[in-house]
Amino acid sequence: MKRLDGKVALITGGARGMGKSHARHFVxxxxxxxxxxxxxxRGAAVADKLGPDACRYVHHDVTSEDGWTAAIATAVEAFGKLDVLVNNAGILRHSTIADMPLADFREVLDVNLVGCWLGVKHAIAxxxxxxGGSIVNVSSIEGFxxxxxxxxxxxxxxxxxxxTKTAAQELGQYGIRVNSVHPGGVLTPMSVGAAQAFSHVDPEAFLKAQPIARFAESVEVSRLVAFLASDEASYATGAEFVVDGGLLSGPNY
Structure with a gap:
């Protein structure tokens, strides 16, 4: 028996990067x-490759309530229910506070935070x-x-x-668990973009600063997300799971 047999999951930001990896691993x-x-x-191509019996794609702007209604309806209509939500969609804008336009700041908050709040809200029913079910919010080491x-x-x-913690407090009574995952350096398009933005940082020095001196493959995060989505994590809620090669454990002198 496989870890997620019988589960139906909605994964946001599933067209590329970690979201694509999560979709493949969940299937x-x-x-x-x-x-x-x-x-x-890109999203349709991922779904086509996984096959209609296992995966469907839906256009989904996570900042739109109508988008959430449509995405959840797709899951219920196609597969009969919703057990798991992975709030994975996110964007990054690199700029100092002095130089960042207010519109850019709000856009990041709308996608990365408000989008997740909407997902939690619409997944409850x-x-x-x-x-019951499991909600996994994908945060970052930049959340610490x-x-x-x-x-x-x-x-x-x-x-x-x-x-995540507030939702865990509110939704436990419905059998819904809510946890957050905090990846470090992962080989994804977003991470590459961030690395280019931090061109002054020596990648070798960055890696040497952590006990596991390499970047993660996306599937290494997907395995943790799948565990939290599964019944094996039945007593875990309101918790924070770091997958960063030990970067936040302290300086590696």
Whole structure:
């Protein structure tokens, strides 16, 4: 028996990067998956490759309540229920506070925080009807430490920790668990973009600062997300799970 047999999951930002990896891994573990994104060609290609019996794609702007209604309806109509929500969609804008336009700051908060809040809100009813469920909010190590040039991103990821804990308090009575995952350096398009923004940082020095001196493959995060989505994590809620190669454990002199 596979870890996610019988589960139906909605994964936001599933067209590329970690979201794509989560979708592939969930299907490999027996789940049926709906992936949402605004990158329609890429998202449809991921779903087509996984097959209609296992995966569907829906255009999904996470800042839109109508978008959430449509995405959850797709999961329920296609596969009969909703057991798992992975709030994975996120954006990054690199700029100092002095130089960042207010519109950019608000855009990051809208996608990374408000989008997750909407997901939690709209998942309550279908998960309760299904007898419970699991919500996994994908935060970041920047939800624990600040980084110059990432004020909006870090603020959104810090706030996601508070949202996760509050949701866990409110939704436990419905059998819904809510946890957050905090990746470090992962080989994704967003991480590459961030690395280019921090061109003054020596990648070798960055890696040497952590006990596991390499970047993560996306699937290494997906395995943790799948565990939290599964019944094996039945007593875990309101918790923070760091997957960062030990970077936050302290300086590696």
């Amino acid at each position: 490999a573990e027996g789940a049926r998956v709906v992936i949402g994104d605004v990158l329609d060609e 279908p998960m309760t009807e299904a007898g 430490v600040g980084a110059a040039g990432l004020s909006a991103y870090s603020a959104s990821k810090f706030a996601l920790r508070g949202l």
